[in-house]
Amino acid sequence: MTLTAADVDRIIDLLNASRFDRLSLEMDGLKLDLVRNGAAPVARPAPSPVAVTAPPAPPPPIEVATREAGLVEVRSPLLGIYYRAPRPGEPPFVDIGSRVEPDTIIGIIEVMKLMNTARAGVGGEVVEILARNGELVEHGELLLLVRPDR
Amino acid sequence: MAIRRIFVANRGEIAVRILRTCRALGIETVLGVSEADRASLGARMADRVLCLGPAQPALSYLRVETVVQAALGAGCDAIHPGYGFLSERANLARLCEAEGVIFIGPTADQIEAVGDKLRARAAAEAAGVPVIPGGAAGSPQEAQALAETIGVPLLVKAAGGGGGRGMKLVEQAEDLAATMDMASAEAEAAFGDARVYLERYVRSGRHIEVQVLGDGEGRVIHLGERDCSVQRRYQKLVEETPAPHLPPATRGAMHEAATRFAARLSYRGAGTVEFLYDVPRDAFYFLEMNARIQVEHPVTEAVTGTDLIAEQIAIAEGRGLRLAQADIACDGAAIECRINAEDPARDFAPSPGTVSAVHWPTGEGVRVDTHIVDGAMIPPFYDSMIAKVIAHGPDRAAALARLRTALDGVRIAGVATNLAFQQAVLADPDFAAGGVDTSFLARFLDRAKVAA
Numbered sequence: 001m002t003l004t005a006a007d008v009d010r011i012i013d014l015l016n017a018s019r020f021d022r023l024s025l026e027m028d029g030l031k032l033d034l035v036r037n038g039a040a041p042v043a044r045p046a047p048s049p050v051a052v053t054a055p056p057a058p059p060p061p062i063e064v065a066t067r068e069a070g071l072v073e074v075r076s077p078l079l080g081i082y083y084r085a086p087r088p089g090e091p092p093f094v095d096i097g098s099r100v101e102p103d104t105i106i107g108i109i110e111v112m113k114l115m116n117t118a119r120a121g122v123g124g125e126v127v128e129i130l131a132r133n134g135e136l137v138e139h140g141e142l143l144l145l146v147r148p149d150r
Numbered sequence: 151m152a153i154r155r156i157f158v159a160n161r162g163e164i165a166v167r168i169l170r171t172c173r174a175l176g177i178e179t180v181l182g183v184s185e186a187d188r189a190s191l192g193a194r195m196a197d198r199v200l201c202l203g204p205a206q207p208a209l210s211y212l213r214v215e216t217v218v219q220a221a222l223g224a225g226c227d228a229i230h231p232g233y234g235f236l237s238e239r240a241n242l243a244r245l246c247e248a249e250g251v252i253f254i255g256p257t258a259d260q261i262e263a264v265g266d267k268l269r270a271r272a273a274a275e276a277a278g279v280p281v282i283p284g285g286a287a288g289s290p291q292e293a294q295a296l297a298e299t300i301g302v303p304l305l306v307k308a309a310g311g312g313g314g315r316g317m318k319l320v321e322q323a324e325d326l327a328a329t330m331d332m333a334s335a336e337a338e339a340a341f342g343d344a345r346v347y348l349e350r351y352v353r354s355g356r357h358i359e360v361q362v363l364g365d366g367e368g369r370v371i372h373l374g375e376r377d378c379s380v381q382r383r384y385q386k387l388v389e390e391t392p393a394p395h396l397p398p399a400t401r402g403a404m405h406e407a408a409t410r411f412a413a414r415l416s417y418r419g420a421g422t423v424e425f426l427y428d429v430p431r432d433a434f435y436f437l438e439m440n441a442r443i444q445v446e447h448p449v450t451e452a453v454t455g456t457d458l459i460a461e462q463i464a465i466a467e468g469r470g471l472r473l474a475q476a477d478i479a480c481d482g483a484a485i486e487c488r489i490n491a492e493d494p495a496r497d498f499a500p501s502p503g504t505v506s507a508v509h510w511p512t513g514e515g516v517r518v519d520t521h522i523v524d525g526a527m528i529p530p531f532y533d534s535m536i537a538k539v540i541a542h543g544p545d546r547a548a549a550l551a552r553l554r555t556a557l558d559g560v561r562i563a564g565v566a567t568n569l570a571f572q573q574a575v576l577a578d579p580d581f582a583a584g585g586v587d588t589s590f591l592a593r594f595l596d597r598a599k600v601a602a
Contacts, residue, residue: 079202079216081223112215112245136223139201139210140185 071145072122076137080109080116084133092133098126100146107131107143124148153177153228153252153467157221158196159242160232161211163537164443165192166521168230171459180224182217184210186529191521198224205531211235214242221251228252228466230459234533237442238265254466256418256441257366263415264439274436277414279407282426282435284349290327296348297326303351306333310341319351354429354587357381358393359422359440360408361450363461365470366418372405373454374480376422376446379588380575382498387568387591388575389446390485391453394546394584397432404434411439420447420462429587445488445538448519452484452542483546485553487576489520489537491528493566501566502530511559515542515552528565536567546584550576574598 011025012034022035076082084092084107094106100120109116128145131137155178158168165181169192172179181196186205193199200220203210210216212235221229229251231237243258255261264270274281283300286309287293297304297320306329308316318333320326330346338344361373377393378386393401408423422444424437447458456473464472492498505526510518520537522528528536539560541553557573578594580586 079200079220079223081219111219114215136200136220138220139203141201 067145068127068147070148071127072124072148073142074106074118074120074122074144074146076109076131076139076141076143077118078109078111078116079139080111080137082118082131082133082135082137082143083108083110084129084131094120094126094129094144096126096129100124100126109137118143120146122146122148151227151252151467153463155180155224155226155228156254156463157182157217157224157226157229157251158192158232159211159217159221159229160235160237161187161190161192161521161532163519163521163535164232164445165190166195167519168232168459169195171457171463174457175460175463177463180221180226182211182220184531186527186531189527191523191526200224205529207235207531214239214245217242218245218249218251222249226251228254228463230254230462231442233442233445238440240265252466254419254462256364256421260415260417261441264421264441267438270438271436273414274411277407277411279411279436280434282350282352284347286345286347287330290330293326293330293348294323297323300348300350303353305349305351306330306346307349308333308337308341308343309345309347310337310343316340350428350435352426352428352431352435354589355379356393356427356429356585356587357386357424357437358396358404358427358434359424359444360405361444361447361458362408362412362417362421362423363458363465363471363473364412364415364417364419364421365465366416367470368413368416369471370409370413370417371471371473371475371478372409373450373456373458373478375401375404376449377585378446379586380581380591381588382591382595386446386488387572388485388487388581389449390483390546390549391449392480392483393427396427396585400427400432400434407434407436411436417441419465420458429585445535446486448517448538448540449484449486449542452515452517452540453480453482454478455481482542482544483549484540484542485546485549486538486540487553487557487572488535488568489539489560489562489572490534490568491536491565492534492568494568494571495566498568500530500534502528502534503565504528505536505562506564507561508563509559509561510537511539511556513552513556513559515549516540516556517542518556522562536562536565550582 024033101123102121104120105117106120107118124146127147131143158165158181169179179196180198181192182200182202183193184205202216236242240258240261243253246253271281287296303321306318316337318329320329333346334344356379358375358377360375362370364370375393376389376391378389380388420443422440425434426437427434491501493501507524508522517540522536539556541549543549543552554576
């Protein structure tokens with residue numbers, strides 16, 4: 001897809017209505033840089049053959065801090081497509097409020113038509129499901145949160 | 151078809167190198183990383199990062215299905231495999247072909263054709279590319295006749311041997327029969343296989359390779375050669391172009407042989423045809439073809455002014471060769487030096503760890519390809535190469551002077567490296583004179599031991 005003039009107008013409106021001063025969009029080989037009037041232009045670093053000034057490594061991702069304490073994160077054991085149900089149209093393996101045991105199947109991770117089962121690994125109650133059905137999850141991605149048995 | 155989003159299936163400096171060209175071309179990038187590389191420079195540069203699996207390569211970077219699933223799931227239309235890892239796995243190319251993802255490289259069939267030594271040798275012979283003279287010898291009369299065509303010195307090799315085992319040198323033609331008897335008896339005892347064959351012995355050889363680009367339709371161009379004779383246990387340490395003191399007729403014949411070989415395969419993409427150059431005989435023999443971008447590609451880019459990754463992408467898009475042979479001119483000379491996190495004082499043992507501070511040099515004609523920045527981790531699971539310092543100049547002496555100055559400006563704190571060792575290699579008078587053979591580094595190390 002390409003951007004039409006109307007699309008660009010709409011993006012400008014969005015920027016104007018936002019609290020941001022600058023928008024940088026890269027898609028399909030197209031680069032769009034918008035800077036709001038009066039905002040200090042941000043210098044784009046020139047591509048350098050030597051990577052000497054890269055910023056320090058970002059800290060490992062930290063999950064939202066406002067979450068209920070004591071919840072156990074159930075993560076994907078591998079990269080693949082996450083399915084919540086055994087087959088399309090069937091009820092999901094687990095839902096919010098479901099009780100799980102450590103060996104309860106919580107989903108399927110597909111890697112090139114090979115179906116792998118993901119298990120809870122903990123006993124308790126499912127309080128949140130973060131991974132979306134049919135979408136790619138990476139190795140170690142957070143799938144759901146479980147309130148463990150006391 | 152224009153490629154809009156590339157999955158980079160590699161790590162380290164080559165991932166950074168590929169990401170850089172993608173960025174310049176306006177192509178979106180998705181980088182597959184292991185758990186150990188989540189905070190790498192490449193991971194910070196890519197538009198999207200996907201963790202493939204744990205640090206061990208067999209559980210992440212070497213998983214063909216996981217890589218293709220990641221590329222498909224992230225909406226990529228092509229995969230760049232870099233070098234090493236999955237770059238020469240025909241099954242990755244084949245799975246890409248089946249799934250409609252562009253593999254930025256040759257076809258699966260071409261990878262197989264060059265990956266099998268016997269098939270590759272047969273293809274070289276069919277293309278009129280010289281291979282090392284030799285062959286099986288049954289009767290003493292056959293052996294004598296074969297030895298006359300090969301010429302002395304020659305090697306008697308055990309068919310069941312390999313890796314330097316089961317070889318005997320014949321210096322005089324009259325010693326052949328006795329040596330063959332002995333070799334055959336020893337081979338029977340050692341390998342349970344008495345068969346031996348003869349092969350020309352190269353007393354002094356240089357590793358010279360030719361960079362080629364093919365459109366997949368039979369059109370192939372070359373981008374000159376690289377001399378990679380400075381090796382320690384088959385690991386290249388310094389590479390340069392052009393090959394010093396190579397007779398012009400030999401150089402031209404090598405370029406033509408490489409082009410012929412690749413054209414016969416209708417080779418697609420960037421590849422390298424490796425030759426053993428027999429110094430005393432001024433002859434060259436086909437060794438193998440590498441069906442990938444190579445570590446040492448920057449020296450070729452320096453003298454030809456090309457971006458080989460961009461050419462790979464253009465070919466993968468089906469745009470064919472954008473350059474004709476006449477467009478390729480080699481300007482001056484370039485030398486590359488590999489910086490490895492390994493300790494020469496401990497027999498080059500890998501030295502993983504955290505780089506607390508690093509400074510890479512800049513300067514006219516100097517290029518550094520690296521993924522190492524302040525605080526970078528060098529995990530113990532992967533290759534120890536952390537950077538390539540490349541210098542280009544109007545001639546070899548100028549390139550060498552620039553490279554030496556550049557290395558003087560390198561600072562790496564936190565891990566042991568071969569930097570000082572490489573500085574000593576570049577300061578060696580034989581290296582400075584140019585044209586050293588593949589045993590140069592072993593001699594250099596022996597001298598260093600004696601001096602110590």
